[in-house]
Amino acid sequence: MIATATIAQEISERLGSALTPQKTLDHIPTFWVEKNRVFELLRFLKEEIDRPYKMLYDLSAIDERMRQHRDGQPASDFTVVYHLLSLERNEYVRIKAALSEDHLSLPTITRLWPTANWYEREVWDMFGIAFDGHPHLKRILMPNSWVGHPLRKEHPARATEMGPYQLPPDKELAEQDALRFRPEEWGLSRERDGSDFIFLNLGPQHPGTHGVLRIALQLDGEEIVDAIPQIGFHHRGAEKMGERQSWHTYIPYTDRVDYLGGVMNNLAYLTAVEKLAGITVPPRAQVIRVMLAELFRIISHLVWYGTFAQDVGQMSPVFFTFNDRERAFSIIEAITGARMHPSWFRIGGVAADLPKGWDRMMRDFIKYLPPRLVEYDQTVMRNFIFKARTKGIGSFTVDEAIDWGVTGPNLRACGLEWDFRKRQPYSGYESFEFDIPTAQNGDCYDRAVVRIEEMRQSLRILEQCVSNMPEGPYKSDHPLATPPVKDRTMHDIETLITHFLSVTWGPVMPVGEVLGAIEATKGNNGYYLVSDGSTVSYRTRIRTPSFAHVQTLPLLSQGLMIPDLVVILGSLDFVLADIDR
């Protein structure tokens, strides 16, 4: 609250009193601003204010037309929400701009933050809100031929509401034509000094893209003149599903966002939900969560390690690291019963207590992995061809990284020691001892160095979890914890009814807005939830690290060659579902 007052004062001193503050459950200073002053305010926050908000953390929108509880908020049909992050203050600020249904447009902020480009395109795609002056306001997640804007409330969420899908020949041709890459649309010229460029379509099916990512390359020989990543092939409407699924049944959807991160995704979502519900998670559940999340960080990094080496052309490491990953999965399996997507965290805790013998398995793994990592250092990181391929390739500076919304290991590789586990501890991370590995040059090699050291640090955290696992309940006894603790349901009718409702309809979360963000495997993963006091979320916004990271591709790859592009893709460590959601 104090933060809100200070920042409000700082802004009003400069811009007069054009701001309407809003109280939110996560205590992030939130202000409404008139749409014609958005640009001015954001520029002030980014460039002029003392200890500026340098990172555009997220940009999204809310369709407010069906919302019941908007106490004290300015009238709005569609609200565009900007989340900014100040690294110096270690604070977010949330700026909202109200739009009426017949004037759905805002000035673009791509001139302030290059990363706003994709975010604004997504808002256009999902809500039909136009951004004046945007360099390329086209659909980004949905196909060009799509009709309607999916995250609007009137847009159906289910295929059964849309009539059967048909693909007559003429529509097939039109769809195929819509996929054609036309350089002119992107402002690319077809020739330079009389010689033609090659336009190479890399993906969406290509062994080097790690999934259905398409990159249109403008090539001069093998040199990349420009690269245009095109995403959306993995879009599954995770945000729209959030508006259909109950708070509880949405958990499995989160697992599949960063599909290598498993329960790490649950943690991001639940951090937000528990803030909304006001649940304090008991210490044992917290430590269990940290333990599994860190194990998944190792798992994700192992996949990255092997596939990255493969991108550089090394054949064997992927088999070794997948082998190690398999061992980690056997622990996950023993504890949760599932492997890649356990969906094992619950609102208020975890699904069950740890099984007998979990600590032995964990200890074995903690002993097993470090010597393997040393071996991989010898075969991969110290190989001279590997160094020649990765050092000095695809680097950005700290300022560029912040400008582009880069977080996680990719940011730390530029030399900035910024880890949300340390800066904004959640789930009890403040009581663990670990270091934040950083590197200096922000190139492909340094990104690798950071991730490998992170695995060692995660092992340290695992060790602390094993030796200091607290006793106590594995789930909170808060009434909104889902499913509720069952021991009392068999004794009195009131708890039985609550239990029944909570399991059949799902819990009803208090009205409010929260942002819950964590240091996920690939960077900052945040869930911005709007509750309208119902069993489902009114708006679920998923801020993923990969989305921001892949957008930097043209910046990183211009002037390099195709093999470098593949190395850069590998070093960024993205997951397609984490980009497209």
Place this chain on the structure above:
Amino acid sequence: MTSPYPILSILGIVVVAMSIAAFLIWVERRLLALWQDRYGPNRVGPFGLLQVLADTIKIFMKEDWVPPFVDKPVFILAPAIVFVTVLMSFAVLPVAPGIIVSDLNIGLLFFLAMSSLGVYSVVLAGWSSNNKYALLGGLRAAAQMLSYEVFMGISLMGVVILAGSFSLPSIVDGQRRMWFVIPQFLGFVLFLIAGLAETRRIPFDLPEAESELVAGYHSEYSGMKFGMFFVGEYMGVTLISSMIAVLFFGGWLGPGLPGVVWFLIKTFFFISFFVLVRAALPRPRFDQLMSWGWKVMLPLALANLLVTGAVVLVWR
């Protein structure tokens, strides 16, 4: 010293070379699996030995598909070239005294010529496929071969100077006192690297670099046409390995065992080495490869030639 039964020799060498190449596919897969903590093919026949046979049957049964957009005659010709040139090289290969198809007095040059011709296969395949990935693969192959052919030839000249002949049996004979790998160690290393490049295997598999160019020059190939590239690669490995044995490790020479056995042992050793290299190394970038070729390998090869020549002149 040409074989008294040329037809028999030709047949023998063709059959043996091809079956070794086929067998190699199994060997490579099993060895890679061994080094990568997995099993490899172990289902078909004893130890999975018949896997290759099963694959061959499958690949022969496949539709012989030629995409409509390719340059058809060249597209069909390209895989044949790699096959023919490698097999031609086997003609000058002395397996044991008397087991050779044709003892040309310019045997070594013939081998170099044939391996240079082999690059046409890759370039034409990349060109005729009318596919950008294949084209880039073909371009890379052309550039790579140009850079590596040059010092490949020069690296062997030391051996020629020592043996005083281009004929391969004479070169083997010249190693009765000492294998040429000792005086020509640098030449051996250079030839080994050039040989790796010649067979387009990791770390020189740029023309087909999977993670970059999908399958490079043979992206559009399927069925037995792809099979010919595939087997051609393994025959290339066999050829280069046996060439190393012949040129630097005394070919069939060795105590006790018959010459053929020695030859096979040495060849197999280098084949395994090739597989090990594939398991261990990443792939350099195209321009790095070129600059190593021209700026490091070529000067070294030239220096090796000059020093060898000088030493031999002074010695005699």
